[in-house]
Amino acid sequence: MRSKSIGDKIFDIINVMIMLIVVIVTLYPFLNALAISLNDAGDTVRGGITIYPRVFTLRNYELIFQNPLVYNAYFITIARTVIGTVLSLLLTAMLAYGLAHRNLKGRNFYTILCLITMFFNGGLMPTYFLIRSLGLMNNFWVYIIPSLISVWNMMLMRTYFQGIPEALEESARIDGANYFTVFFRIILPISTPIVATIALFIAVGQWNSWFDAFIYVTKQELKPMQSVLLSIISEARFAESIAQSAAGAGVTLGDVGRTAQVNVRSITMATMVVTIIPIVIVYPFLQRYFIKGIMIGSLKG
Amino acid sequence: MSSQTALQQPKVSNKKGGLTDFIKQIDLQFMVIPGIIWLIIFAYIPMYGVLMAFQEFKLGDFPGMSQWVGFxxxxxxxxxxxxxxxxxxxxxxxxxxxxxxxxxxxxxxxxxxxxxxxxxxxxxxxxxxxxxxxxxxxxxxxxxxxxxxxxxxxxxxxxxxxxxxxxxxxxxxxxxxxxxxxxxxxxxxxxxxxxxxxxxxxxxxxxxxxxxxxxxxxxxxxxxxxxxxxxxxxxxxxxxxxxxxxxxxxxxxxxxxxxxxxxxxxxxxxxxxxxxxxxxxxxxxxxxxxxxxxxxxxxxxxxxxxxxxxxxxxxxxxxx
CATH class of the missing domain: 1.10.3720.10 (MetI-like)
Structure with missing residues (x-):
């Protein structure tokens, strides 16, 4: 290696400093939220909580988990993620598998039909009224059905399936297997990298989705976690109601105003942590597969 | 993109045997058709529905089927x-x-x-x-x-x-x-x-x-x-x-x-x-x-x- 010049060294130092600033600015809001969620609500109001709790408590989490609303919302989030991922993956993979076959009748027509939707869409108003006419308002299936296929994901899978040697399929076909058998018994098992990647794309999208619940669902019992968090940050009264209904008689009258105020911030942060914790837990895994997906996409493009 | 490579392939199928070919690969078609139906309902119907921008949509109408009002x-x-x-x-x-x-x-x-x-x-x-x-x-x-x-x-x-x-x-x-x-x-x-x-x-x-x-x-x-x-x-x-x-x-x-x-x-x-x-x-x-x-x-x-x-x-x- 050549010896480094002074200019090089200065550049390296500045570069490392820039990286540290990015890391701090990225992480600080998360760590601060975690610290507030684990800090005594009464103490938080004094201010100055940074990245560690000053008076450690799990009380904020107890408060939100005493609320049946939170359990229900969590159940809805898990249900939409699991059901949505399985069904969406199945339909997307089948379409991709079919379109990967050069001998598919009408392949060009189907492909063009798919590609057009990547550049044009009807927009909010016609979609909204379509959902209404289909009777999907205030219906759990509004989380699943309208988002079943993403053409982008389908294209990634199709590219992958096209790379599988045809001989593998042909030998099974000669033995008399139909395309469904080949797909489920041979193609899916050897395509785990792309299946896992697309499953994670869909699952994260489902977990984070909030707008469908916001415009199509008014029933509280059908709202997912994102909606609960959205209500908490939009209406302070919502957070108070969660805190108070749980706190019950434990709050003395003189404290009500102050405690309610304090609780809003603590409850918000605890709810936020509960909302993202599954994502953070699987994050290292998630990250690897997401990057893989992007790579397959960029190789194609 | 990829569809172009498909087009470059020599065409094996002939148009006349289209229907019999279609029936022969009906299982393959059944893998594609659910997705295509979904696309037609959730992508193409709203695309048609955008015509409501040239109409006077009233509640109860189906998007794109209301009275025309031009621009x-x-x-x-x-x-x-x-x-x-x-x-x-x-x-x-x-x-x-x-x-x-x-x-x-x-x-x-x-x-x-x-x-x-x-x-x-x-x-x-x-x-x-x-x-x-x-x-x-x-x-x-x-x-x-x-x-x-x-x-x-x-x-x-x-x-x-x-x-x-x-x-x-x-x-x-x-x-x-x-x-x-x-x-x-x-x-x-x-x-x-x-x-x-x-x-x-x-x-x-x-x-x-x-x-x-x-x-x-x-x-x-x-x-x-x-x-x-x-x-x-x-x-x-x-x-x-x-x-x-x-x-x-x-x-x-x-x-x-x-x-x-x-x-x-x-x-x-x-x-x-x-x-x-x-x-x-x-x-x-x-x-x-x-x-x-x-x-x-x-x-x-x-x-x-x-x-x-x-x-x-x-x-x-x-x-x-």
């Missing part, structure tokens, strides 16, 4: 003073993001590439990708706290540096909204935006750097003439996509940061075409008018995409 909704749209403001906000926010948030990941990727420690580099990458995986609801929750007037980190920092006397009410004044929209978007997507560039950088031939070393090229010369030159096609490709989405000013972000457009202090600066469609369409029940605003946006976006693609074609980097 009336568009005449209302272009004479509405609110729409001028909406257009201004959309263009300003989008252009600011294009100018600042488009080059930022490129620069960040170049800097990451210059880092010497492998583990340090990986850690920075892993951490900087994290905000991409959270929803804008969560991101807004964090940003409300980060920028809070009451002990928020940014206000505390500015106060302790003596730059301000009183905490700034970031979400209480419209004039702060544009920088907030740009910077919170940068916070969320800066790291993730580097991935494609880092992939492109890793595929540059290392011999080019060795040859440049022989010629006595400096570090910045190598960064510019080899690295940046090597990822130029990627940059142009992503630029076409960004320009084609220019009028989509991140609906999720603006909705959540404005309390679903209930923060009236911000509306003069935050209302963009997408939020306007939501407000007039679903809150004020002016359905056809809102559809017209949405259609206007789509048409401009497609024109921008085609225009950008045409410009890129001159550098032989066109998308299609």
């Amino acid at each position: 009336k909704q568009f005449e209302y749209l272009f004479s509405d003073p609110n729409f001028g403001r909406v257009l201004r906000n959309t263009i300003v926010i989008s252009l600011l993001k294009l100018i600042i948030n488009f080059p930022a990941p490129i620069i960040f990727a170049l800097l990451l590439n210059e880092l010497r420690g492998k583990y340090f580099k990986q850690s920075v990458q892993t951490i900087s990708y994290l905000p991409h995986f959270i929803s804008w609801v969560v991101a807004a929750t964090l940003m409300f706290d980060f920028l809070s007037v009451d002990n928020g980190a940014v206000n505390s920092l500015l106060m302790s540096l003596g730059l301000i006397d009183r905490p700034i009410h970031f979400f209480g004044e419209g004039r702060y909204f544009w920088p907030i929209a740009v910077l919170t978007d940068l916070w969320k997507e800066l790291g993730w935006g580097t991935i494609i560039y880092l992939a492109a950088i890793s595929s540059i031939d290392p011999q080019l750097y060795e040859a440049a070393d022989m010629d006595g090229a400096g570090r910045f010369q190598k960064m510019w003439h080899i690295t940046v030159a090597g990822i130029r096609p990627t940059i142009i490709l992503l630029l076409i996509f960004t320009v084609g989405n220019l009028l989509n000013a991140n609906f999720d972000q603006i909705m959540t940061l404005t309390g679903q457009m209930t923060n009236s202090l911000l509306i003069d600066y935050a209302d963009v075409i997408d939020t306007y469609v939501y407000r007039v369409g679903l809150q004020q029940a002016r359905y056809s008018y809102a559809a017209a605003a949405g259609l206007f946006k789509s048409v401009i976006n497609i024109a921008l995409l085609l225009g950008a693609n045409k410009l890129a074609a001159r550098t032989e980097n066109a998308l299609f």
Whole structure:
């Protein structure tokens, strides 16, 4: 290696400093939220909580988990993620598998039909009224059905399936297997990298989705976690109601105003942590597969 | 793209045996047909429904089947003073993001590439990708706290540096909204935006750097003439996509940061075409008018995409 010049060294130092600033600015809001969620609500109001709790408590989490609303919302989030991922993956993979076959009748027509939707869409108003006419308002299936296929994901899978040697399929076909058998018994098992990647794309999208619940669902019992968090940050009264209904008689009258105020911030942060914790837990895994997906996409493009 | 390679293949099937071929591969067709039916219902019916922009839609009508009124909704749209403001906000926010948030990941990727420690580099990458995986609801929750007037980190920092006397009410004044929209978007997507560039950088031939070393090229010369030159096609490709989405000013972000457009202090600066469609369409029940605003946006976006693609074609980097 050549010896480094002074200019090089200065550049390296500045570069490392820039990286540290990015890391701090990225992480600080998360760590601060975690610290507030684990800090005594009464103490938080004094201010100055940074990245560690000053008076450690799990009380904020107890408060939100005493609320049946939170359990229900969590159940809805898990249900939409699991059901949505399985069904969406199945339909997307089948379409991709079919379109990967050069001998598919009408392949060009189907492909063009798919590609057009990547550049044009009807927009909010016609979609909204379509959902209404289909009777999907205030219906759990509004989380699943309208988002079943993403053409982008389908294209990634199709590219992958096209790379599988045809001989593998042909030998099974000669033995008399139909395309469904080949797909489920041979193609899916050897395509785990792309299946896992697309499953994670869909699952994260489902977990984070909030707008469908916001415009199509008014029933509280059908709202997912994102909606609960959205209500908490939009209406302070919502957070108070969660805190108070749980706190019950434990709050003395003189404290009500102050405690309610304090609780809003603590409850918000605890709810936020509960909302993202599954994502953070699987994050290292998630990250690897997401990057893989992007790579397959960029190789194609 | 891939469909072109299919077209280049010699055509095996002949048109006459079409139906028998179709029946022979009926199981294969059954794998495709559910997806195609879904596309027709959830992509093509709304595309047809957008005709409601030229009609007078009433509740109970099916979109696209109401009485025709020609360009009336568009005449209302272009004479509405609110729409001028909406257009201004959309263009300003989008252009600011294009100018600042488009080059930022490129620069960040170049800097990451210059880092010497492998583990340090990986850690920075892993951490900087994290905000991409959270929803804008969560991101807004964090940003409300980060920028809070009451002990928020940014206000505390500015106060302790003596730059301000009183905490700034970031979400209480419209004039702060544009920088907030740009910077919170940068916070969320800066790291993730580097991935494609880092992939492109890793595929540059290392011999080019060795040859440049022989010629006595400096570090910045190598960064510019080899690295940046090597990822130029990627940059142009992503630029076409960004320009084609220019009028989509991140609906999720603006909705959540404005309390679903209930923060009236911000509306003069935050209302963009997408939020306007939501407000007039679903809150004020002016359905056809809102559809017209949405259609206007789509048409401009497609024109921008085609225009950008045409410009890129001159550098032989066109998308299609």
